[in-house]
Amino acid sequence: MALFLTLSNFVTALQPRKTRHRSTFIAVAALLVVSTYVFFARHPSLSSYALRRADTPAVDQIAVALEAMHNSRLSGGTRASRKHKHLLNKGVQLALDPAQELAAVSSFLASLPQNVIPLSVDPSVTIDPQLVLDFDTRNPRAQEEVQHMVDDVWSRNPIFLYSKLYSPSSREIKTMLKKMNIRPAPTIIDVDIRDDAEVLMPMMSRLTSALEFPILLVGGKYVGSIEDIRAMDKSGELRKAISASGAVIDGGKRKKHRK
Structure with missing residues (x-):
């Protein structure tokens, strides 16, 4: 041109x-x-x-x-x-029910010791699943993946204890579990010494309806107060519940301790 x-x-x-x-x-x-x-x-x-x-x-x-x-x-x-x-x-954000949220948070915390719940999270409401899940919760198969996550976390961690490091009742339950030589070893998180304690403690209370710590989960289910756990241990019901969760008593492995 x-x-x-x-x-x-x-x-x-x-x-x-x-x-x-x-x-x-x-x-x-x-x-x-x-x-x-x-x-x-x-x-x-x-x-x-x-x-x-x-x-x-x-x-x-x-x-x-x-x-x-x-x-x-x-x-x-x-x-x-x-x-x-x-x-x-096109995708609708998946809303977790309390059981799914408990599993998601527990899986997130158990996967890596450095994983923490952001302090900006409001513990009184359901957590944003994208903060604790490693997949897009808006995809069509999200519900299936959540169910797989729930099954997987309680399969890998059938005995899960949210405790306080300096709590006498927490030490009592830790001793009780140690004597059973459970395999896989109980996953123990001392909430009170974590950076996200101020969020995690009220969140766990909301999700389990527990009035105080420690919070013992067997197969993903809240067992009850320290008095309930003592009674179950004395009657043998605690051992039965632990065996029913898939864990093996007298397995001989050392306990995992996550902080």
């Missing part, structure tokens, strides 16, 4: 003054024709629209085509925007 303009200007300069206006007009007309051809070559969908308006002057055709392209872009942008919103809204 630049070469075409340069040649046109050169030819115009060589011609007499009388013919320069005519040469200039021819060059502009040629430029207009080339521009129109390039435009429709790049936008073939608009060429048929312009041809239907062939009875109008060339300048009007270009104006009409430009308007059509503008409207096409606007409608396309609207469709793209709607599609984007649809993609954003």
Whole structure:
């Protein structure tokens, strides 16, 4: 295009003054024709629209085509925007019930010692599952994955104790479990020495309805108060519950201790 303009200007300069206006007009007309051809070559969908308006002057055709392209872009942008919103809204965030939330939080804490619940979390309401689960809870199979997570955490950690390091009743239960030589070893989390204690303690109380610590979970179920645990241990019900959870008594492995 630049070469075409340069040649046109050169030819115009060589011609007499009388013919320069005519040469200039021819060059502009040629430029207009080339521009129109390039435009429709790049936008073939608009060429048929312009041809239907062939009875109008060339300048009007270009104006009409430009308007059509503008409207096409606007409608396309609207469709793209709607599609984007649809993609954003197609998944609904999964809401965890208390049993699922207890399993999710326990799995999160047991997987890595450095995992902590953010202090910005409100322990009085259900936690955002994305904070404690490692998959997108908006995908169609989220419910299945949550159920798999629940089964897996209690299979790997059939005996789970939320305790306090300096609590006499917590030490009593730890001693009780140690004498049983349980396999896999009980997962023990001393909540009171953790960085997220102020969030985790009220959260566990809400999820288990426990009035105080320690909180002993057998197969993911809250066993009861320290008095209940003592009574179950004395009657042999505690051993039965532990065996029913999948853990093996007198397994001989050492206890896991997570802080």
